[in-house]
Each structure stands twice: as C-alpha cells, then as structure tokens.
Amino acid sequence: MMDDSLRELYQDVILDHSRHPRHFGPLEGATNTAEGHNPLCGDRVKINLIVDASGRIADIRFEGRGCAISQASASMMTDMVAGRTVAEAEKLMGGFLHLVKGEDAADLTGGDRERLDVMAGVSAFPMRVKCATLAWHTMKSALEGGAGAAKTE
Amino acid sequence: MTAIPKTIRAGFDPNAARADFEVFAKPVYGKPLIYLDSAASAQKPKQVLDRMRDFAATDYANVHRGVHYLSAQATDAYEAARRTVQKFLNAKHEDEIVFTKGGTEAINLVSYSYLAPRIQAGDEIVLSVMEHHSNIVPWHFLRERQGAVLRWVDVRDDGSLDVEALDAAITSKTKLVAITHMSNVLGTVTLLKEIVARAHAKGVPVLADGAQGAVHESVDVQALDIDFYTITGHKLYGPTGIGALYGKRAHLKAMRPFNGGGEMIREVTRETVTYADPPARFEAGTPPIIESVGLAAAIGYMTSFDREAVRAHERDLLTYAREAVREFNWLRVIGDAPGKGAILSFETEGMHAHDVATILDREGVAVRAGHHCAQPLMERFGVASTSRASFAMYNTRADVDALVAALAKARKILS
Numbered sequence: 001m002m003d004d005s006l007r008e009l010y011q012d013v014i015l016d017h018s019r020h021p022r023h024f025g026p027l028e029g030a031t032n033t034a035e036g037h038n039p040l041c042g043d044r045v046k047i048n049l050i051v052d053a054s055g056r057i058a059d060i061r062f063e064g065r066g067c068a069i070s071q072a073s074a075s076m077m078t079d080m081v082a083g084r085t086v087a088e089a090e091k092l093m094g095g096f097l098h099l100v101k102g103e104d105a106a107d108l109t110g111g112d113r114e115r116l117d118v119m120a121g122v123s124a125f126p127m128r129v130k131c132a133t134l135a136w137h138t139m140k141s142a143l144e145g146g147a148g149a150a151k152t153e
Numbered sequence: 154m155t156a157i158p159k160t161i162r163a164g165f166d167p168n169a170a171r172a173d174f175e176v177f178a179k180p181v182y183g184k185p186l187i188y189l190d191s192a193a194s195a196q197k198p199k200q201v202l203d204r205m206r207d208f209a210a211t212d213y214a215n216v217h218r219g220v221h222y223l224s225a226q227a228t229d230a231y232e233a234a235r236r237t238v239q240k241f242l243n244a245k246h247e248d249e250i251v252f253t254k255g256g257t258e259a260i261n262l263v264s265y266s267y268l269a270p271r272i273q274a275g276d277e278i279v280l281s282v283m284e285h286h287s288n289i290v291p292w293h294f295l296r297e298r299q300g301a302v303l304r305w306v307d308v309r310d311d312g313s314l315d316v317e318a319l320d321a322a323i324t325s326k327t328k329l330v331a332i333t334h335m336s337n338v339l340g341t342v343t344l345l346k347e348i349v350a351r352a353h354a355k356g357v358p359v360l361a362d363g364a365q366g367a368v369h370e371s372v373d374v375q376a377l378d379i380d381f382y383t384i385t386g387h388k389l390y391g392p393t394g395i396g397a398l399y400g401k402r403a404h405l406k407a408m409r410p411f412n413g414g415g416e417m418i419r420e421v422t423r424e425t426v427t428y429a430d431p432p433a434r435f436e437a438g439t440p441p442i443i444e445s446v447g448l449a450a451a452i453g454y455m456t457s458f459d460r461e462a463v464r465a466h467e468r469d470l471l472t473y474a475r476e477a478v479r480e481f482n483w484l485r486v487i488g489d490a491p492g493k494g495a496i497l498s499f500e501t502e503g504m505h506a507h508d509v510a511t512i513l514d515r516e517g518v519a520v521r522a523g524h525h526c527a528q529p530l531m532e533r534f535g536v537a538s539t540s541r542a543s544f545a546m547y548n549t550r551a552d553v554d555a556l557v558a559a560l561a562k563a564r565k566i567l568s
Contacts, residue, residue, distance in 0.1 A: 003182070003515045010508070010566050041507055042524040042537045065537060067505035068567065125511060 008121030009128075010068065018068035023078035027061040032145060036064075036138030038130055043067065045074055047138045055085050060139075067131050073119060074135035080115065086143050093136045099123070100132045155237040156453030165462035171547040173198035173454075184517035187555045192337050192365060192496055192543030193521050195390045197451070204450035205392065209443050216442055217416055217433075231442055234449035235432070238397050241452045242382060243373040249405065251398040251432040252440050256364040256385035257287040259398035260331075262435060263360055263381050264291035266408040267400075268329055274300030277326045279357075281306045281314055281343075282533045283336040286526040288362040292331060302326070307533065312339035312488035320351045327352075330359045334366025334382075338525045338541065339488030340471070340496030342370060349379050358404070364388055368545075369467060369494045371460055374399050386444060390545075391451030395444035398435075405431035412437035455546075463546050467495035470544040474553045481560065483568075487534050495544035498525075501560075504567045506538040512566055513540075516559040 027048035036045045045064035052058045060082050062074045077096075081089040095108030099116055102123030108116060122132045171177055176196045177186055188196060208230060214223035216231045232247075239247045253259040268278070278292045282305050295301040304327070306319045314332075323330065330352045335342045345361055352359045358380035363372060367384040374382050381404070385396040400408075410417055410428055414437035419427040428434045455463075474497050478484050483502040501509050510522035521541040524531045531537060542556055 006512060006515050006566065009511070015567065040523060042528065042531065044537075067507040069508070128507070128511060131507060 005121065005124040009125060011118050011121065013118045014068060014072040017072035017075040021062070021071055021075040023061045023075065023082070024063065025061055026063060027059060032142040034138050034142035036134050036141070038066070038070070038134050040130060041067070043070055043131075043134065045070065045135050045138050047074075047135065047142045049139070049142055051086060051143070055087070057081050057084055057086065057089060062135060066134070067128075069122060069128055069131040070134050073132045076116070076119070077135050077139065080112070081139070089143065090140065093140060096136055097133060100129050155233055155240050156449040157237055157240050158453060158457045161459050162457055163459060163462075165458055165466050165546075167466055167547060167549050170198075170458070171549070173200060174547050175199055175202075177547070181517045181519075182515055185555075187516075187518040187552045187559075189542040189544065189548065189552065189556060190519045190521050191368075191545035191548075192388070192541065194387045194393070195368070195545055196547065197392070197447075198390055198454050200454045201391055201447050201450045205443050205447040208446045213443065215439055227442055230449075231440065231445050234445035237449040237452050238384070238399075241372070241456065242367070242384070242399050243375055244399050245375055246402055248430070248432050249399055249402050251400065251405070251435045252445060253383075253396045253398055253435075254394055254441060255387070255396035256362065256383045257396075259383035259385075259396050260288055260360070260362060261291045262398055262411050263383075263400070264294060266411045266435070267381070267404060268292075269295060269299065270409065271328055272299045272301045275302060275326060276300075276328045277302045277304045277324060279304045279306060279319065279322045279327055279330045279332075281308060281319070281332055283308050283312070283314070283339055283341060283527065283530045284331070284333055285337050285362060285364065286528070287364070288331055288333060288360075289529065301328075305529070308339070308341065308530075309490075311490050312336065312341045312493070313490035314341060314343050316344055316347050316351065319348060323352055323355050323357055325355075327355070327357045330357055331362070332359065333362045333364075334372075335363075335369060335494045335496075336488070336527075336530075337365050337496070338498050338527045338530055338539065339490060340493035340498075341488060341490040342366065342492055342494050345377050345379060349377055353378065365494065365496075369464060380404055386448040386451065389448065389451050390454060392441075392444045392447040395441040395448050397448075400431075402431070405435075408435075410434050410437070414438045416440075458546070466546065467544050467548075470548055470550065470553055471495040471497060473550055474542065474544075474556065477553060477557045478560070481564070483564065484560070487536070487539055496541060497543070498539045498541045500536050500539050501563075504563065506540045508567055509540050509560070509563045512563040513556070513559045516555065516562065518556055518559045520556070 030048035032049040043066035050059040060078045098105040100122045212226045214227045216228040360381035382399040387393040417437040485500045487498045506522035
C-alpha cells in the first residue's frame with residue numbers, strides 16, 4: 001500500500017505537468033529574464049517573460065531541468081500567471097508560498113486555490129519545498145529585473 | 154596507550170556490529186531504517202558515544218594549560234588520541250598528526266600553510282575530475298589569489314583513473330598533486346602508491362583526500378611515502394567536528410601557521426611572536442578535546458574487527474547490489490572501476506534523483522541524491538545529479554533487498 005503523503009505528492013496532475021510541461025522552451029523578445037539555481041541539487045531554471053506597457057504578463061516560458069516537483073511547479077506557474085498583471089502574479093506567489101509551506105493560504109482565492117491544491121502535498125515534505133518554490137522565486141527575480149540568479153535560499 | 158586493540162576479533166558478523174548502533178532500533182515512518190548514506194556520514198556505535206560521555210563527565214578539562222589533575226588527564230587523553238591516529242595511519246612520528254575540525258580544514262591547512270607560499274603565477278596543481286569540492290575549492294583559492302593553474306585529469310568511462318594520464322599532467326610547473334584515495338561518488342579507489350612514485354620521480358609532493366579511503370582501505374602513509382593524507386572523524390564512525398592531517402615532519406616543520414591564537418605560540422611580546430613546533434603550531438585555540446577521544450574510540454572500534462573481513466563484507470554488498478540493479482533497464486550505474494569501494498551511484502531514466510530519494514525515504518531507505526559536492530564529475534558524466542547508496546560495516550544483504558524493492562516502487566509511482 002502506498003504511503004498517503006506520497007500519493008498526495010506525486011498526483012497524476014503533477015506527473016503530467018512534469019512530463020509534458022506547458023510553456024516550456026525559449027521565448028523570443030523577452031523583456032524580463034532570470035535564472036534560478038537550487039544549490040542543494042544543482043537544478044537550474046530559466047524564466048523568460050514579456051511584460052507589456054500596461055504591466056501585464058503577455059507571455060512567459062521556462063527552460064531547465066529538475067525534479068518532478070520543480071518541473072510541475074514551473075509548468076503550473078507559467079500556466080497561471082500568463083495574462084495576469086505583475087501585481088496579480090506576485091500576489092499569487094505569496095499565496096503559493098503559504099500553501100507549500102503548510103501555512104494559512106487564505107490569500108489564494110477561488111479558482112487559484114483549487115488549481116494549486118495539487119501542490120499542497122509538498123508541505124508534508126519539508127526537504128522538497130525548495131524544489132516547488134524555485135520557479136516562483138526566479139519569476140520574481142525576473143519581474144524585479146534583478147541581474148543575479150535566484151536561489152532557493 | 155592508544156585505543157588500537159591488541160587483539161582482533163576473527164571474521165566479521167555484520168549483525169553483531171549492527172547491534173552496537175542504537176539508531177537501528179528506532180523506526181523511520183514506522184519502518185526499519187535502511188541506512189545507505191554512510192559515505193555522507195556514518196552512524197556512531199555506542200562504544201564511541203559512551204566513551205565521549207564518560208570522558209566529558211569525569212575526565213574533562215582544557216588541555217595543555219592547567220597544572221591540575223583534570224587538565225593532566227584530559228591532556229593525556231588528547232595526546233593518546235593523536236597516537237591512535239598515528240598508529241591507524243602508520244605515521245612514523247606522533248607530531249606528524251595535526252588535529253583539525255575535519256577533512257576540509259585539513260586540506261585548507263595544506264593549501265594555506267604549505268602550498269600558498271610556494272605558488273607563483275602559472276604554477277600548476279594536478280587534480281582529478283572526481284575530487285570532492287573540499288579537494289577542489291582550496292586550490293581554486295590559489296588560482297584566484299595567486300594565479301595557480303588547475304590541471305584536471307579525467308577518469309575513464311568506467312570511473313577508473315588513468316595513472317599514465319595523471320603522470321603526463323605532471324610537469325616542471327607542478328607544485329602538488331591533490332587526489333582522492335576513494336571517490337565519494339564513483340567508489341573508485343586510486344592507486345596511491347603508484348601515483349606517489351610517479352609524482353616523486355618528478356619531485357612533486359602528493360596530498361590524498363582520505364575522507365572515504367581511510368574508512369574502507371588500510372592506510373600506511375610510510376609505505377605510500379605520501380606527503381599529506383587527510384581524514385575526517387564522522388565518516389569513521391566517530392564524531393563530527395574532528396579530523397586530522399598527516400603531514401611528513403619536514404613539511405610540517407617548514408609550514409607557517411594557519412590560525413593564530415592560544416596554544417600555537419612559543420612566545421608573544423608586544424613586538425613579536427614565535428610559534429610552537431608542529432603539531433601545536435597548527436592547533437590554535439581550544440581543540441576538539443571530547444571529539445578527539447571519540448575519534449580514538451571510533452578507530453579502536455573499527456580496528457577491533459578484522460578489517461579485511463569488513464572490507465570483504467562491504468564489497469559483497471556492492472557486488473550483490475550491482476547485480477540486483479541489472480534487472481532495471483532504466484537504471485544506469487555510474488562508476489564500475491575494478492577494485493572499487495562500496496558505493497553505488499546511479500542515474501534513473503526519466504526520474505529525477507530527488508524524486509527517487511523521496512520515495513525511497515518513505516520506505517525507510519536513506520540514500521543521497523544530488524551532485525555529492527562533486528560538480529566537475531557530474532559534468533564529466535553529463536548528469537545534474539545522481540542517487541547514491543553507500544555501504545558500511547553495519548549494512549546487510551537485506552538492506553540491499555530493501556533498496557531494490559524501494560527502487561521498483563519508485564519506478565511504479567513515477568512512470
């Protein structure tokens with residue numbers, strides 16, 4: 001019998017995202033870019049965004065390799081922030097961080113909470129939280145225009 | 154008196170040794186612990202923990218300072234620990250053993266105190282691609298600060314080291330060969346005697362990183378004629394916070410101090426300072442006293458067994474595991490060098506090492522996943538990370554069976 005928390009962590013949705021990542025690949029004409037690095041495992045992710053004049057994320061793509069958790073998280077994130085404003089994306093990130101750390105994620109509303117719920121299982125695996133947050137921290141670095149690589153620490 | 158026992162128990166019974174390690178009595182996630190991460194750090198037998206506790210409880214004071222009873226007791230124990238390490242490595246003189254806080258500090262000590270004053274821009278340091286970061290970064294410091302050049306020697310596809318290639322990398326500019334005794338990723342055991350002979354023929358000294366090698370191989374620094382050899386306590390079934398540098402007496406005597414402070418001086422005035430002789434010169438400040446006693450107890454414990462029998466047991470586990478994983482066509486073992494030590498690193502197709510390690514963990518199986526502080530080696534084999542199972546004296550074939558079953562389960566979940 002499989003451990004319940006393992007089933008929770010490696011749900012079909014996560015495995016599907018990690019095997020068939022959405023928004024994966026390079027992005028022509030990116031306005032914001034950052035690279036993230038998880039020093040624990042050596043995994044890297046690169047986030048490219050196009051932010052339009054009105055402050056909306058017109059497009060976003062990611063590249064890199066990593067574990068199922070980090071790939072799925074990056075894939076879901078890109079899916080969810082595309083079309084939103086920078087402020088909305090940052091708010092979503094705040095809620096996501098609460099969720100994967102097992103904290104009160106009341107700032108995630110409605111459909112967002114529902115969609116991200118598959119990532120909530122990560123909170124039972126403290127050693128893996130950094131895998132889930134790498135892409136999000138990297139996106140934040142890119143939005144802030146930071147030149148340096150994002151770290152998960 | 155040293156902690157090295159006079160009589161050795163014949164044969165080796167891993168289950169008897171296992172009973173000395175209390176950690177195995179405590180389940181993880183309600184399952185028996187299958188500890189396959191001893192290359193990162195070994196578990197401690199009760200003989201080590203009891204000795205440290207007893208010493209700290211009744212025989213402890215600072216060393217080399219007080220004239221009182223306890224200080225004399227503690228000093229004797231600390232110096233006896235040094236003689237235990239001396240005997241363990243078969244060093245000629247006890248003053249050739251410098252206590253450090255670990256293997257990393259021992260290598261840094263050689264970098265700062267021995268090599269830095271001898272490096273001119275363009276001078277070379279020869280090292281292999283399978284070094285641990287602790288035997289890379291101290292030499293990068295000399296590259297950054299003094300213009301030293303790092304000359305890398307590749308390994309073959311099976312993880313073995315080509316001694317001819319290493320020899321060819323040693324030139325008139327080479328100031329040191331820095332090489333692992335046993336790779337923490339591949340398990341490759343290097344032919345130190347041959348390497349030292351080749352380097353010495355060209356007048357080049359050799360440092361060996363013995364973090365893994367000293368655990369699994371018998372070390373005789375005199376027979377090797379090696380210049381520096383480093384060990385760390387926590388991989389030798391001893392405590393963290395202590396390691397040792399072996400250095401030939403002539404080298405240590407010629408070396409400047411690394412840390413400054415108490416215990417390492419001969420005389421301090423307002424204008425000048427003169428330094429103590431080795432090893433005290435390199436042991437500034439209050440040393441890891443309780444840990445030294447623990448290290449001696451650990452060496453005493455290890456050497457109470459027939460080490461050849463222990464080695465044969467660990468190799469049996471490796472061979473058994475190597476054969477068992479052949480059934481997984483999605484698993485690629487990295488490192489198959491002849492005569493390698495009991496470490497099995499592998500890549501799993503379509504499954505990231507961290508995901509595999511998480512699933513194994515919930516089965517009670519502790520393995521290491523990641524780059525193992527050996528990123529140049531990961532690059533050499535074209536992987537970002539690997540999973541690693543490492544075997545110690547307390548492991549059994551049943552542990553390997555549990556590993557194999559957990560790997561099959563990981564495959565089922567992740568594919």
